[in-house]
Amino acid sequence: MALSVDSALAAKALMPRWMMPLRFLLTFTAVGGLLASVPAAQEEERAAEAEAAMRRLLVDEPALKAHLEARERSLADAKADASALRAELETAAMKVEVSAAAAAAARTAEGEARRQLAAAAGTGGSVEGSGAGSVEEAAAVSGGGGNNN
Numbered sequence: 001m002a003l004s005v006d007s008a009l010a011a012k013a014l015m016p017r018w019m020m021p022l023r024f025l026l027t028f029t030a031v032g033g034l035l036a037s038v039p040a041a042q043e044e045e046r047a048a049e050a051e052a053a054m055r056r057l058l059v060d061e062p063a064l065k066a067h068l069e070a071r072e073r074s075l076a077d078a079k080a081d082a083s084a085l086r087a088e089l090e091t092a093a094m095k096v097e098v099s100a101a102a103a104a105a106a107r108t109a110e111g112e113a114r115r116q117l118a119a120a121a122g123t124g125g126s127v128e129g130s131g132a133g134s135v136e137e138a139a140a141v142s143g144g145g146g147n148n149n
Helices: 002-011 019-123 135-142
Strands: none
16 A cells, blocks of 8 residues: 555655665565465464364373273283184084094994995894994894894
């Protein structure tokens, strides 16, 4: 605004000629200084906000620390539970494998015993050396009923 007043006075020749270029320089320097201070003011505002946030964090630190420790304990408990369950699962898998192997061995032995009994019954021989221990197998050899597969 002052620059426009000075320009009007210079147009009416009420101001010396050499003063107007100095006035422009002064005005542009002032405007440049004001514009340069805007980022600094914004930076100060950001610094103040960061400091306030830090103060809030320092006030909340004990509660946050307790919450973090509780989560870490919970995570450790969950890991321990998962490890126990994994071990239990491996034990159960081993039991199933042993059970399946035992069942397969029993089926094989039963099939072998039936073949030996059938061979003994077909030739009229004795069953004593066959190693058959099942009541059904003994009854089948003696002809006393039962399943004859």
